[in-house]
Amino acid sequence: MVTVNKFSSSDKLAHELGEYIISKQEIALEHSMFFQIAISGGSLTKVLQKCLIDDPELAPKVKWTQWKVFFVDERCVPLDDPDSNYGAFKSLVLDRLTNNGTRPSVHPINVKLLGQNEAIAKEYGELMPKEFHLLLLGCGPDGHTCSLFPGEKHRYLINETERRVMWCHDSPKPPSDRVTVTLPVLADADFITFVAEGASKQDIMQEIFDTKNIKLPCALINNKFDKKVTWFVNDEAFTKVKSTF
Numbered sequence: 395m396v397t398v399n400k401f402s403s404s405d406k407l408a409h410e411l412g413e414y415i416i417s418k419q420e421i422a423l424e425h426s427m428f429f430q431i432a433i434s435g436g437s438l439t440k441v442l443q444k445c446l447i448d449d450p451e452l453a454p455k456v457k458w459t460q461w462k463v464f465f466v467d468e469r470c471v472p473l474d475d476p477d478s479n480y481g482a483f484k485s486l487v488l489d490r491l492t493n494n495g496t497r498p499s500v501h502p503i504n505v506k507l508l509g510q511n512e513a514i515a516k517e518y519g520e521l522m523p524k525e526f527h528l529l530l531l532g533c534g535p536d537g538h539t540c541s542l543f544p545g546e547k548h549r550y551l552i553n554e555t556e557r558r559v560m561w562c563h564d565s566p567k568p569p570s571d572r573v574t575v576t577l578p579v580l581a582d583a584d585f586i587t588f589v590a591e592g593a594s595k596q597d598i599m600q601e602i603f604d605t606k607n608i609k610l611p612c613a614l615i616n617n618k619f620d621k622k623v624t625w626f627v628n629d630e631a632f633t634k635v636k637s638t639f
């Protein structure tokens with residue numbers, strides 16, 4: 395069964411998520427030189443700022459120089475575009491690390507290849523480590539995660555068993571061209587963690603946790619990788635869910 399951690403406020407959620415990330419950092423560094431993590435875009439980046447930069451108790455515990463940061467999905471746009479997930483992470487997290495000596499190594503997509511999106515995906519897949527210690531994911535109101543969208547049109551992404559990163563075209567959430575990790579990357583990760591907050595997630599939480607509709611990528615991931623999946627949600631997002639955890 396997946397683990398669900400529910401919080402009454404976003405601040406509490408951010409603090410507990412920070413504690414959790416640091417505990418995974420410590421586990422990874424017991425046997426590895428680096429903490430290998432891949433993160434999504436969207437609202438997650440702000441939560442990371444809250445817990446890893448702004449939280450005075452947690453910020454000093456983050457061993458940034460031992461972090462290798464990748465992106466579970468990225469929009470095919472320049473790195474300084476407002477839609478870039480790397481760009482958001484840079485402005486909300488990296489640029490706030492005042493001491494240059496404390497920076498993580500961060501791995502964006504190769505934007506020199508913009509326009510050749512298949513090539514971006516291939517190169518990014520080759521650049522990624524085989525195993526991530528932690529994946530931090532969001533959940534869209536349609537049940538997508540990373541850029542793995544529900545529906546026939548995007549089934550080629552969720553069905554992929556070989557390629558680790560793929561080009562997602564015609565994304566229902568703009569911008570239209572993206573690259574995304576596929577299920578083999580999730581299968582090899584130590585821990586998979588979702589963050590979902592707010593009223594816009596109420597209906598989809600019910601479909602994921604009560605109906606368990608595995609046509610939704612988030613519900614499929616719960617089903618396939620249950621023991622290593624943890625959700626951080628707030629009460630507002632979970633109000634309609636009847637199942638208990």
Ligand SMILES: O=C(O)[C@H](O)[C@@H](O)[C@H](O)[C@H](O)COP(=O)(O)O
Nearest residue numbers: 434435436437532533534539540
């Ligand atoms: O870059 C992206 O668009 C994402 O990585 C995407 O999968 C996101 O995590 C969800 O859409 C949830 O986004 P919110 O947390 O902003 O609702």
